Amino acid sequence: IAGITQAPTSQILAAGRRMTLRCTQDMRHNAMYWYRQDLGLGLRLIHYSNTAGTTGKGEVPDGYSVSRANTDDFPLTLASAVPSQTSVYFCASTRTGGSNYGYTFGSGTRLTVV
Amino acid sequence: KQEVTQIPAALSVPEGENLVLNCSFTDSAIYNLQWFRQDPGKGLTSLLLIQSSQREQTSGRLNASLDKSSGRSTLYIAASQPGDSATYLCAAATNQAGTALIFGKGTTLSVSS
Numbered sequence: 001i002a003g004i005t006q007a008p009t010s011q012i013l014a015a016g017r018r019m020t021l022r023c024t025q026d027m028r029h030n031a032m033y034w035y036r037q038d039l040g041l042g043l044r045l046i047h048y049s050n051t052a053g054t055t056g057k058g059e060v061p062d063g064y065s066v067s068r069a070n071t072d073d074f075p076l077t078l079a080s081a082v083p084s085q086t087s088v089y090f091c092a093s094t095r096t097g098g099s100n101y102g103y104t105f106g107s108g109t110r111l112t113v114v
Numbered sequence: 115k116q117e118v119t120q121i122p123a124a125l126s127v128p129e130g131e132n133l134v135l136n137c138s139f140t141d142s143a144i145y146n147l148q149w150f151r152q153d154p155g156k157g158l159t160s161l162l163l164i165q166s167s168q169r170e171q172t173s174g175r176l177n178a179s180l181d182k183s184s185g186r187s188t189l190y191i192a193a194s195q196p197g198d199s200a201t202y203l204c205a206a207a208t209n210q211a212g213t214a215l216i217f218g219k220g221t222t223l224s225v226s227s
Contacts, residue, residue: 033214042219043203048212056212090157092215103148103207103215105158 002026004106006091012112013081021076021109023091029104030096032074033058034066036087037108043090049074081113116141116208120218127194128226135189135221137204142182145207148215149178149189152201161202162189194225 007022025032034046045058049068063085065077074093078085089109095101117140127133139147146165150158162171162178164187170179177190191198201222205215 031212033212035217040219043205043215043217045214045216048214050212058214094213102160102163103205104160105150107157 004091004093004104006089006106006109008109009107010110010112012114013078015082015113016080019078019081019111021078021089021091021111023074023076023106024072025074025091025093025104026072027093027095027104028071029093030071031094032068033092033103034064034074034076035090035092036060036085037090038087046076046089081111083113085111086113087111116144116206116210116216118204118206118216118218120202120204120221122221123219124222124224126224126226129194129196131194131225132190132192133194133223135191135202135204135223137187137189137218139185139187139206139216141206141208142185143208144182145209145213147178147180147187148205148207149176149187150203150205152203152220154201158203191223194223196225196227199223199225 004025030051033048035043037043047066049055052071091106094103119138148163149161164180175192180187201220203220204218
């Protein structure tokens with residue numbers, strides 16, 4: 001696949017339901033990130049992972065959790081979705097944090113919470 | 115805390131015009147700065163990456179400059195075309211949050227034929 005795959009592409013979710021957004025990369029990048037993009041607010045960091053087994057909180061982590069069991073996968077879970085989590089979610093990766101390598105982005109997941 | 119600002123928020127130009135998009139950042143301790151393009155409803159496409167030790171990068175009609183001391187970067191687009199119409203995002207990689215990219219809110223460019 002040579003890049004980042006996000007699934008699903010889009011989803012309509014009832015408030016209060018649990019949902020996991022999937023992100024898989026095949027570039028053996030160490031660092032991975034989750035962003036949400038909202039009109040007028042731009043892209044904001046939710047969670048990040050510098051390497052497998054470690055995660056950290058970004059600017060807007062409340063209501064979201066992540067795990068990094070291996071290098072390739074970085075799922076984002078909404079434990080109990082709320083309408084304010086309606087957004088477009090992007091997963092990204094780079095070879096290693098602090099390097100001069102570029103960042104690769106997935107195509108995004110458009111989530112609507114009703 | 116790193117903050118990235120892009121001015122203007124929107125720009126309309128006739129085809130063929132040269133233009134400059136501006137990006138400023140508050141923390142000069144960046145690893146690199148990237149420019150992305152985003153078409154409506156689509157993902158991000160990387161345009162140019164300027165390493166912290168570099169002053170500029172060029173790709174075709176695009177030229178990006180970086181001045182860390184003043185906290186500024188510019189994206190110069192030569193001979194604009196209608197196909198250049200998109201939102202352009204500037205992002206700085208710092209030592210915050212695992213060196214995640216911190217984004218500006220973008221400049222939406224419209225090039226009319």
